Amino acid sequence: DAGVIQSPRHEVTEMGQEVTLRCKPISGHDYLFWYRQTMMRGLELLIYFNNNVPIDDSGMPEDRFSAKMPNASFSTLKIQPSEPRDSAVYFCASSLRGLHNEQFFGPGTRLTVL
């Protein structure tokens, strides 16, 4: 298996622009997670899905952030409008049958908002 695939790997944009991060989970996995990692705040769980349905979005920082999972093999995290404080590494992870099982992380997308 190719593992969790994220794109792009690096994104540089200007403040106010829309940013879309993409994730393809491991085939057959039914849970998908989005995380944000910064030096100041560490690793934060933003949202997770089960069978394409959002279960817990309490970590989404504000309305500028939105996430979708239109099918079992694709998810997006969108920031509109982006701000410099959104600069971070965003990870997608997937797992099989729940939070108690191993999460497999993608390589991350490094986002820089100027």
Added chain:
Amino acid sequence: GDSVTQMEGPVTLSEEAFLTINCTYTATGYPSLFWYVQYPGEGLQLLLKATKADDKGSNKGFEATYRKETTSFHLEKGSVQVSDSAVYFCAVVSYNFNKFYFGSGTKLNVKP
């Protein structure tokens, strides 16, 4: 609420030294406990896990024992290598509430 507390880093050791990274948790019910490792420039990967009291998780020479009486899950390794240099994250899943929490991470530097 539920939480995880890890010792602050960075931890700097010489090769073949003994490693302990402390982790304590607060959770209701019977949580599952994890250690994840993040190598430079990569995503996290599972190192070991334990799902009930007194369980010992082990992998690649690392061990951690689920201690319910002290609510701890300390990570240990008898002899570290330079290749163990990474950031280590303790994590807890509270079964009752289906919530997942990572600790703040502890950076380990191993010098030759």
